[in-house]
Structure formats: C-alpha cells, structure tokens
Amino acid sequence: MKKDVIIACDFAGREQTLSFLDRFSGRKPFVKIGMELFYAEGPQIVREIRRRGHPVFLDLKLHDIPNTVKKAMSVLRDLDVEICNLHAAGTVRMMEAALEGLTRSDGTRPKLIAVTQLTSTDETALREELWIDHPMRDTVMHYARSAKKAGLDGVVCSPLEAKSVHEACGADFLTVTPGIRFAGGEAGDQKRVMTPSDARAQGCDYIVVGRPITAAADPAEAYERCLREFAKPDGET
Ligand code: C5P
Secondary structure (H helix, E strand, C coil), X not given: CCCEEEEEXXXXXXXXXXXXXXXXXXXCCEEEEEHHHHHHHCHHHHHHHHHCCCCEEEEEEECCCHHHHHHHHHHHHHHCCCEEXXXXXXXXXXXXXXXXXXCCXXXXXXXXXXXXXXXXXXXXXXXXXXXXXXXXXXHHHHHHHHHHHHCCCEEECCHHHHHHHHHXXXXXXXXXXXXXXXXCCCCCCCCCCECHHHHHHCCCCEEEECHHHHCCXXXXXXXXXXXXXXXXXXXXX
16 A cells, blocks of 8 residues: 555635646645545546545535435545545444445445544544544544444544554554644644654554645645655665
C-alpha cells in the first residue's frame, strides 16, 4: 500500500479551489472535497477536479436508511472518485447497501471508508447524549470492526488510533487520519495533533492535511514537505 497525503480543500467555492490547485505545477495532489464545497458547487466541481487529474476523496459522510444510501452511492459511483465515506453508526446493513450501490457492473468501485465517532464528540456527549455506555476508545474500535465486517476498506480515525485499528482489523484495513500539524505549527481547533513523520511511524495509510498546506505562504512547498515526511519511499526511515 502506497502512503499518500490528501489535501483537505475546505474552500467555499469553485474559483478559490481551482486557483489553489493551479499552484501545484508538478504532481497532482490527492484532494478531499467536503460538504461545503460539494453543496455549493454540486457534482460538477468533482468532475472538474477529476478532469484536471487529481485523485479525489469525497467526504460526504452519508447516514440514512440502507436503500437511500445505496441509491445515493450509485450516483456518487459515476463521479469516478478514489474514496467515499459514510457513518458506521448507520449499521452494518447500511454499509453493505452502500457497497452494493458503489459497485460498478465490471466489479470495480471507489474505496469506501467509515467515520467511527466524530472527534467533536467527547466522552460526556457519548454517554449523556448518544447514550453509549462504553468508553470512546472501545466504541471507536467496535465501529471499526463493524465497518470491516460489512466489507469496507477502512476508517477515518485519529493518528493515535491507527495502530489499534490495524491490530483489530488487519494491516490492509485503511487508516485515513486528519489532525496533522508540522512540528512547531499552529494546532488551531484540532485538539490532538501529530506530525506527518509521527503519523508515518503509527502506520497511518493516508494523512488528511488542511490548513498546514492551504494556509501556508507556499502551499506547494508545504505539500512537498508533508510528502517528504510522511510518504518517503519504502526502506527510508
Ligand atoms: O485544517 P485541518 O488540517 O485541521 O483539516 C483537517 C480536515 O479533516 C478538515 O477537512 C476536517 O473537517 C477533517 N476532519 C477532521 N477530523 C475528523 C474528521 C475530519 O479534522 N475527525
């Protein structure tokens, strides 16, 4: 499995996103498109970014009844993205239905990963609002195992959880991890952060990096730095 850096393109609209991507003259970075941009610009923005040659992680976090998710996934399937996602809380049956919807007639499909528990949910909200009487860590691992059971390819998780997820679900089960900051960089609103090289040491498969690249004076340089630290060729430490 090849490790890669995914840039979170958390921009409000098309112009801003495309002029940001214009700054990368060499290799076309893997980009994450989230709800804000997708709801503002629609599927056309995904097609345009794909046409420019960028692999895309479409971060729409679906969660509905199995039939609805299956049909929605069959629409997303035709956008030719690399990775889609959903909430594991939607149940194993919903995740299985999502996979059916995503699978093309030739058997190929985008990778599908699950959100276990949002990092914005703390232990108190887990217990008092969601009424889940297990510690956060156990809950995250349980949801990761449900995603594995449903046949998904991996989960979005904290880099701090990547090792345990691999132990519980196998080395091939993908860990896609946000919450990345350069050593000495601003954490912003992220509570638990890790550097690209520490994320590599934890065995993360992909890191999702937003502001350390999007808000950098030279985004292309910051991206190259992430690649150097996280995705060095095998054999280097
Ligand atoms: O700017 P920053 O590097 O914090 O961006 C991280 C990206 O990963 C954002 O798009 C954020 O929404 C997303 N994300 C996250 N934590 C999660 C799930 C997604 O930071 N648990």
